[in-house]
Amino acid sequence: MRMYETFEHTADLGLRIRAADLDTLFAEAAECMFSTVVEDLRTVEAKQRLEVQLPGEERELLLFDWLNELLYRLDTEHLLFCRFEVHVDEQGLHGSAWGEPLDRERHALSHEVKAITYHGLRVEREGDLWLAEVIVDI
Amino acid sequence: MAKESYHGPLERVDDCCWRIPKSYKPGMRVDGLIFADDRLLEQIKGDQAPEQVANVAFLPGIQHASLAMPDIHWGYGFCIGGVCATDPNEGGVISPGGVGYDINCGVRLVRSNLFYRDVKQHIRPLVEELFRQVPTGVGKSGRYHFKAKELKHLLSEGSSFLVGRGLGTARDLEYTEAHGRLDGADPDAVSDRALKRGEDQCGTLGSGNHFLEVQIVDHVFDETAASAFGLEKDMVCVMIHSGSRGLGYQVCDDALMALRKAPEKYGIELPDRQLVCAPVYSPEGEHYIAAMRAAANFAWCNRQLLMQQAREVFATVFGRSWQELQMNLVYDVCHNIAKFEEHTVSGKRKKVWVHRKGATRAFPPGHPEMPQQYMKIGQPVIIPGDMGRASWVLTGQLGSMEKTFGTTCHGAGRAMSRTAALKDAAGRRIDKELLSRGVIAMAQSHKGLAEEQPKAYKNVDDVVDVVHRAGLSHKVARMRPIGVIKG
Numbered sequence: 001m002r003m004y005e006t007f008e009h010t011a012d013l014g015l016r017i018r019a020a021d022l023d024t025l026f027a028e029a030a031e032c033m034f035s036t037v038v039e040d041l042r043t044v045e046a047k048q049r050l051e052v053q054l055p056g057e058e059r060e061l062l063l064f065d066w067l068n069e070l071l072y073r074l075d076t077e078h079l080l081f082c083r084f085e086v087h088v089d090e091q092g093l094h095g096s097a098w099g100e101p102l103d104r105e106r107h108a109l110s111h112e113v114k115a116i117t118y119h120g121l122r123v124e125r126e127g128d129l130w131l132a133e134v135i136v137d138i
Numbered sequence: 139m140a141k142e143s144y145h146g147p148l149e150r151v152d153d154c155c156w157r158i159p160k161s162y163k164p165g166m167r168v169d170g171l172i173f174a175d176d177r178l179l180e181q182i183k184g185d186q187a188p189e190q191v192a193n194v195a196f197l198p199g200i201q202h203a204s205l206a207m208p209d210i211h212w213g214y215g216f217c218i219g220g221v222c223a224t225d226p227n228e229g230g231v232i233s234p235g236g237v238g239y240d241i242n243c244g245v246r247l248v249r250s251n252l253f254y255r256d257v258k259q260h261i262r263p264l265v266e267e268l269f270r271q272v273p274t275g276v277g278k279s280g281r282y283h284f285k286a287k288e289l290k291h292l293l294s295e296g297s298s299f300l301v302g303r304g305l306g307t308a309r310d311l312e313y314t315e316a317h318g319r320l321d322g323a324d325p326d327a328v329s330d331r332a333l334k335r336g337e338d339q340c341g342t343l344g345s346g347n348h349f350l351e352v353q354i355v356d357h358v359f360d361e362t363a364a365s366a367f368g369l370e371k372d373m374v375c376v377m378i379h380s381g382s383r384g385l386g387y388q389v390c391d392d393a394l395m396a397l398r399k400a401p402e403k404y405g406i407e408l409p410d411r412q413l414v415c416a417p418v419y420s421p422e423g424e425h426y427i428a429a430m431r432a433a434a435n436f437a438w439c440n441r442q443l444l445m446q447q448a449r450e451v452f453a454t455v456f457g458r459s460w461q462e463l464q465m466n467l468v469y470d471v472c473h474n475i476a477k478f479e480e481h482t483v484s485g486k487r488k489k490v491w492v493h494r495k496g497a498t499r500a501f502p503p504g505h506p507e508m509p510q511q512y513m514k515i516g517q518p519v520i521i522p523g524d525m526g527r528a529s530w531v532l533t534g535q536l537g538s539m540e541k542t543f544g545t546t547c548h549g550a551g552r553a554m555s556r557t558a559a560l561k562d563a564a565g566r567r568i569d570k571e572l573l574s575r576g577v578i579a580m581a582q583s584h585k586g587l588a589e590e591q592p593k594a595y596k597n598v599d600d601v602v603d604v605v606h607r608a609g610l611s612h613k614v615a616r617m618r619p620i621g622v623i624k625g
Contacts, residue, residue: 008555011211011218037276039585068391075384076334078277102277110585112276112345112625114387115239118394119214119412135214137239137387138346138556 004032009135013111014120017132022059025123025130026066026086030097033067033136034081037074039108044082046098055092059123062093063132067116070097074113078102111138144188148172148179154208154608158192165407166195172206173542173608178600181553182210190217193409197222198417199230201483201490205542207497208604209551209596213238215412218496219551223481223543225490226418231406232427233415234393236493237476241389241430242437243348243381244315244472245520247531248445249367250452251464252374254354254620264352264455265578265621272350272447273342275582275625280341282443289333290325292340296435297442306442312509314470315499318438320477324428328385329392332429336385336436341443345586345625347549348380349522350448352621353529359613363533366515367468369615376452376465377529377617378444379522381474382437389433393426418491427476434475441470468531469509469518473498473548481543492543500534500546500611519611523550523598525590525624526575529617530602537609546611550598556589563588572622581624590624 003024007014015032019025035041052069056062066086073079081099102109114137123132149157151171156179158170170191174182182188187210194216195204201223210219215235224230257264273280284292292299297318300306311317325333343350355373358364369375382389400416401408408414416422445467449460456463476493483490501507501517508517516533523529538544554562568587572579581587605611 006557008557009212011213011552011556013556039583072331072335072388074277076337078279108583109276110583114346114384115391117214117239117412119410137214 004028006036012138013136015134015136018126018129020129022088022130023086025132026063026088026093026095027084029063029067029132029134030070030081030084033070033113036111036136037109037113038080039110041082043107044080045100046083047100048098050079050097052095052097053092057090060121062088063123063134064116064118064121066093066095067134071113071116080107113138142186144183144186146188146192148188154604158188160195162192165409166192167200168195169203170195170206171203172210173604173610174208175604178208178596178604181596185212187212187217190215191220193413194220194222196407196409197224197231197233197413197415198406199224199226199228201225207547208601209547209549211551213495215410216495219548220495221497221542221545222493223490224418225488230418230491231415232418232423232476232491233413233493234390234397234426235412235414236495237390237430238474238495239387239390240381240474241386242434242472243474244437244441244470245377245379245522246441246445246470247468247520248376248448248465249369249468250374252456254372254374257374260455261352261578261621265580265623267451267455268350268448268621269580269623271451272444272623274623275345278342279338282341283338284340286333289336292439293325293328293432293435294323295319297438300439300442305446310442310467313467314438315472318442318470320431320434322428323431323435325432327425327429328389328432332385332388332392335388336383339383339385340436340440341447342383343380343444343625344383345583347590348625349525350444350623351377351525351619353377353617353619355615356528356618357616359615363515363614366512367518367531367614368466369468369531375617376448377520377522378441378448380440380444382433383440385436386433389429393429396425397422430476434472437472438470469520471498471520479544481539490543492545494545496548497545498548499544500532500538501544502534502536502539516612519546521547521549521598521602524592524595525579525619525622526572526577526592528598529619530598530613531615531617532602532605532611533614535609535612538611542610546605547601550595550601552594553596554594559589559591559594560585562593563591577619577622579622579624583625586625
């Protein structure tokens with residue numbers, strides 16, 4: 001079962017993710033974002049790997065920067081990602097993303113994410129789980 | 139963060155205007171004013187947009203009031219459809235959130251000498267060819283690539299850079315807001331990431347609510363103005379709605395990042411992190427302004443290239459050059475921008491920074507900033523509606539200078555969230571429904587089409603009615619879509 005969903009924001013889309021630990025939370029957040037870009041994430045193959053290293057202490061801002069980095073790759077290199085591994089600690093984030101270049105023959109696209117926003121951005125404990133909410137500008 | 143209704147105060151000023159008094163929240167420097175009739179107000183209260191109007195009133199140096207147009211809806215920090223003017227000499231600030239991610243998102247309208255009767259047999263091939271030739275949607279490179287050095291020229295020179303390369307005419311510049319170029323743009327204030335995102339995106343439509351439509355002049359309300367704009371009933375026109383693409387989004391993103399600590403540094407108290415701002419007279423403020431102007435110039439170039447591509451498609455389909463088809467630009471307006479303009483505030487003339495976030499400049503007759511030919515009529519205002527019903531051409535009125543810093547609405551405004559619209563469209567074929575209404579629509583994304591379905595928007599006619607009655611702008615012509623391409 002997926003631990004993420006989208007929620008309502010008048011003009012755009014909210015991503016809501018829950019996970020047992022921070023690493024999974026960040027990985028699922030990236031998957032959630034790409035599931036709004038591509039109609040069916042299963043059509044994307046894990047052919048190449050991108051390494052991302054980001055400094056930072058504030059969890060919200062780290063999540064922001066992580067998603068932003070992936071978005072930048074999509075926009076400039078037309079790369080779609082489908083699988084993610086992330087490690088978050090006090091110094092920052094180390095993440096890997098696997099995917100392939102966009103191929104319009106195989107990938108049906110649904111949204112262009114213009115930007116990640118700070119609006120309502122949160123990463124926090126919710127009982128036994130971690131919760132993240134991010135609104136993306138469509 | 140769920141969608142909640144607004145329960146704060148709203149006092150009636152007149153039939154078309156409501157006030158949020160500055161006593162509502164300590165920290166508000168001026169009142170909030172929302173232009174809406176009773177019916178639209180009910181919809182507006184459905185989310186937190188009025189709260190955002192109140193929050194904008196906290197900004198240092200804000201003049202007159204925090205203003206909102208009838209098409210407002212919930213945004214980030216600022217509502218979409220908001221107007222705010224600040225005086226730099228009174229500590230006034232510049233706020234990237236008051237411009238938006240899509241810097242200089244805007245609309246242009248191109249007329250032609252074709253009429254509905256000439257094209258009705260050719261609409262499908264025309265729309266198909268537009269869809270083939272004009273890049274739309276995610277990850278689609280444009281036909282035009284600009285190397286870093288060229289891109290920098292483009293960013294400082296705006297549309298004139300393209301005209302110098304034969305991609306448009308001097309007349310195109312004359313009929314573009316600010317002649318398609320804001321002075322003071324500094325390409326060196328634009329980050330490498332933004333430049334990289336812009337490299338292959340000039341001349342691409344993008345997605346979301348952006349579109350290129352073939353439209354028919356459906357009804358003329360003001361013959362004199364329509365004739366000055368070159369419009370007649372049943373005439374075929376092209377409307378283009380797009381902005382600064384990834385380059386502009388990145389400029390906004392970079393600014394939000396750079397300004398994270400500015401409010402603290404300058405002692406500015408804000409009720410919402412997305413309202414981050416810096417004094418106009420500060421290194422941070424000046425840097426953003428220089429980059430924002432460069433992104434605005436990029437957006438004008440983008441719409442210029444989109445128009446050129448549309449002109450070429452028409453020439454191919456109808457076998458005549460675009461000049462023979464008299465595909466002249468009626469006007470190009472921006473609706474996400476901040477500009478330094480002269481206005482009268484409490485009887486005094488002064489220069490203020492007018493932030494228009496989802497709001498359109500609407501200068502009245504006689505204002506020097508418009509083509510000579512329109513001087514007696516007023517500046518054309520182009521209002522995109524939804525893809526099933528209508529769009530509008532208006533003209534600026536004196537009321538806009540008195541009440542809204544020369545500003546009017548920018549569109550229909552969303553009535554449904556994307557999620558709600560998608561749910562609503564489940565099991566339906568929006569393209570077939572549009573076809574039955576006489577609109578051929580082609581989009582890269584079916585989901586996108588569902589989210590942008592006509593029902594997801596307020597009726598643009600109602601919005602336009604309010605700005606017309608409030609004296610902000612005046613109805614010239616209603617446009618009906620017959621062909622749509624989208625991302």
